[in-house]
Amino acid sequence: DARVTQTPRHKVTEMGQEVTMRCQPILGHNTVFWYRQTMMQGLELLAYFRNRAPLDDSGMPKDRFSAEMPDATLATLKIQPSEPRDSAVYFCASGFLEGEQFFGPGTRLTVL
Amino acid sequence: DAKTTQPPSMDCAEGRAANLPCNHSTISGNEYVYWYRQIHSQGPQYIIHGLKNNETNEMASLIITEDRKSSTLILPHATLRDTAVYYCIAFEMGGGSQGNLIFGKGTKLSVKP
Numbered sequence: 001d002a003r004v005t006q007t008p009r010h011k012v013t014e015m016g017q018e019v020t021m022r023c024q025p026i027l028g029h030n031t032v033f034w035y036r037q038t039m040m041q042g043l044e045l046l047a048y049f050r051n052r053a054p055l056d057d058s059g060m061p062k063d064r065f066s067a068e069m070p071d072a073t074l075a076t077l078k079i080q081p082s083e084p085r086d087s088a089v090y091f092c093a094s095g096f097l098e099g100e101q102f103f104g105p106g107t108r109l110t111v112l
Numbered sequence: 113d114a115k116t117t118q119p120p121s122m123d124c125a126e127g128r129a130a131n132l133p134c135n136h137s138t139i140s141g142n143e144y145v146y147w148y149r150q151i152h153s154q155g156p157q158y159i160i161h162g163l164k165n166n167e168t169n170e171m172a173s174l175i176i177t178e179d180r181k182s183s184t185l186i187l188p189h190a191t192l193r194d195t196a197v198y199y200c201i202a203f204e205m206g207g208g209s210q211g212n213l214i215f216g217k218g219t220k221l222s223v224k225p
Contacts, residue, residue: 004155043156043215056212091155099146099203099213103155 002026004104006092012110018080021107023092024073032075033093033101034060034067043091049075082111116200118219124194126225130187134200137181143204145176146213147185149196156199156215159185190223197221 005024013019025032033048047057052069060067064083069075079086089108093101117135124130136145146161160167160174162183167174173186187194199218 042217043150045212093155099144099161099201099205100158101156101213103157106155 004092004094004102006090006104006107008107009105010108010110012112013082014112015083016081017111018078019082019086019109019111021077021090021092021109023075023077023094023104025075025092025094026102027073029094029096029102031095031101032069033095034075034077035091035093035103036088037091037106038088046077046090079109082109084111087111116202116216118198118200118216120217121220121222123222123224124187124190126192126223127189130190130194130221130223132185132187132198132200132219132221133182134185135182136200136202139180139202140204143202145174145180145183146201146203147172147174148199148201148213148215149194150199150218151193151196159198161203190221192223192225195221195223 007022031050034046035043036046037043044059046060047067048055049069064079066078087110089106091103091106093103095101144161144163147159148156149159150156159171160169162174162176176183197218197220199215201213
């Protein structure tokens with residue numbers, strides 16, 4: 001049963017520290033998405049890639065967030081420096097068709 | 113993408129059909145209706161989608177009105193595990209928004225024994 005995996009599942013860090021979240025998309029999927037979910041804002045798209053090329057990162061704060069796909073089996077989302085307002089659950093999703101996305105279990109980030 | 117409107121919450125008795133409504137009165141001809149759900153502490157899960165015709169799969173049925181201004185997701189025999197937030201999304205494949213599924217607040221469905 002193919003699934004999107006994300007690591008770590010939970011991360012607690014102090015303000016100013018670098019945070020790296022990793023995602024392994026489902027093998028063969030050509031599109032990878034990063035979302036952020038908070039109580040206040042709900043689920044927001046941060047960035048997405050097709051065939052490892054970034055297509056849209058307009059939802060991502062550029063000054064501190066960066067997203068990459070070093071290879072087809074790994075997507076990373078990095079925050080440097082982290083701030084308390086970055087506390088959220090970060091989801092990765094992958095798929096073929098834009099509308100049918102398979103989500104991972106998420107990384108719950110707490111920045112103190 | 114068209115804005116969708118859903119009731120904030122609904123209850124359903126276990127074993128009964130759950131009918132979740134969604135209004136999308138400004139939907140364009142190229143926009144599909146997608147449904148996802150999110151069970152507590154998990155990532156969203158794709159359920160079903162359709163354009164004009166009614167659709168059915170192993171999870172649910174999707175009924176779209178002829179004028180496409182509204183739709184209903186039907187879970188034929190709701191179980192306690194169907195308790196979740198259900199999102200109705202109008203989405204244009206290949207449109208300017210590309211992969212941008214806009215998740216609103218959804219409907220929190222509570223299935224009760």
